Amino acid sequence: MKKCSYFFDFLISHAKVYGFIFPSSEIYGGLNAIYDYGPHGVELKNNIKEFWWKSMTLLHENIVGVDSSILMHSDVWHASGHVDKFNELLIDHKDSKKRYRPEILIQEYVKKNFLNNPKKKEEILSRLSQSLEKKDLGDIKVLIDELCICDPVFKTKNWTDIRHFNMMFKIKNGKDLYLRPETAQGVFSNFHNIVKSSRMKIPFGIAQIGKSFRNEFIARRFLFRMREFEQMEMQFFILPEEEIKWYEYWKENRLKWHLELKLGDKTSYQLCDHDHLSHYASAGSDIEFHFPFGFQEIEGIHSRRDFDLKNHEFFSKKKIRIFEWKKNYIPYVIETSLGLDRLFLAIFSSSLKKEKLKNGKIRIVLKLPYFLSPIKAAIFPLVRKDGLQEIAKKIFHDMKIHHRLVYDEKESIGKLYRRQDAIGTPFCFTVDYDTIKTDTVTMRNRDSMEQKRIHIKEISKIIKQETGFEKVLKKLYHFILFFSYFSL
DSSP, X not given: OHHHHHHHHHHHHHHHHTTSEEETTGGGTOOTTOXXXXXXXXXXXXXXXXXXXXXXXXXXXXXXXXXXXXXXXXXXXXXXXXXXXXXEEEEEBTTTOOEEOHHHHHHHHHHHHOTTOHHHHHHHHHHHHHHHHHTOHHHXXXXXXXXXXXXTTTOOOOBOOOEEEEOOEEEEESEEEEEOSOSHHHHHHTHHHHHHHHTOOSSEEEEEEEEEEOOOTTOOTTTXXXXXXXXXXXXXXXXXXXXXXXXXXXXXXXXXXXXXXXXXXXXXXXXXXOSSOOTTOSEXXXXXXXXXXXXXXXXXXXXXXXXXXXXXXXXXXXOOOEEETTEEEOOEEEEEEEEHHHHHHHHHHHHXXXXXXXXXXXXXXXXXXXXXXXXXXXXXXXXXXXXXXXXXXXXXXXXXXXXXXXXXXXXXXXXXXXXXXXXXXXXXXXXXXXXXXXXXXXXXXXXXXXXEEEEGGGHXXXXXXXXXXXXXXXXXXXXXXXXXXXXX
16 A cells, blocks of 8 residues: 555656646645646647547547537436436545545445455445445445444544435526536437438447536545546447447457557456446446556446437437438447546556666656657757757757657756656657768667667658557557457
8 A cells, every 4th residue: 555655656746747747726725636737748648539539430430529518508417317316425524524435435444454354345345235226325324333434534433424415516607507527418419410410320429528527525546536527438329229239349349449558468457347337327337447556447338228318308309319211219329438537547657667777777767658658759969069959950840740759958868868768758869970971860769778770761750650540540440340240
């Protein structure tokens, strides 16, 4: 636990110092669980978004995109069930005035105190699961009392009763408005507009990237659980009788996508079926990633069936149906929902390394996947004289329109390399005295630190081949073709 805490402190510090993540409104003391993306953070984030977007809309001929508004008519949220059912359980502590989720209090207590008694641990967690399923809030409170669980701050047991807490942010503006808790409803409410304008036929999908807001009262673990966050979601509309087939397809497809990021081997991920489903789902699975604090959800795949479209048809009094092949029906929906900020954290935490070099020194290196790196390459002059600066600047200016590059000359070459290692730049190209004679530069690889000489004309080609999306997208496309041929 201490090791995890130390690494997390190191990660948060590195993210701030090197311009990836800043606490929001820091000069005013900050806001709990709200963060800003810095110069390198926004580039990495945009690269993640672009890779996901292309994976969805370029590799699948039957998936189109949409960008719906954050503010929507309040009836949307009544129809979706969020006003009545989008609740979490909470319990307050009367002395510390802090709020907790009771199931997490119990789970963490059991994990800490029954490590050597798996039978008792299983017994308690089974009882908790049954109480959650029956919505027996009284028994969950009794369980907290029986286990003598104390508030972590005051070490007392002065708890309130357990109650429901709605997770949506409400805005008072004459008529009630809500900051959306998910992006999916913008797809469902625009369903007919998208079908008519894009001429899509079943099966087809609608992808969206956008901000969502949830009134998390236990927001924690840096980017993992925040009040303002970004989602990358896709709603895939299908024939009702093909629900299971497409549900299984998208579970396999999305797991393959994560594995192509090379954040670890297969043991870094696990697929977990839901014990307790959301109010809209008939089936659900999570892809869990091994974060520094253990396995946690990074993406969810759900069968929403016809829950959303049917409810919007009822509330709006408008027909939301598919008319084709002499059939008139409401399609089922398979949803893939990926938290962009959680994925950013997974990529950042798994890439940040401390390595001991042969000379005994330590280097900090961010071994990001090349195609996601915020800076693709750095151009340096070996020294700031004898025309080396001018050559290096010319190379930089000639190529900056094609690649995300950085030019630097402010420190010694060793320090310049270390800075680029720390922000995850895959390649550094150094102009030296041999460049004047042979038109070659020294190319240094971030991961291996190996150096070799290449011609100036090769620089752009190498950057494109090694850091572009194309290589990974091709592998994913071959998987899609293979899997579709044998499974669908």
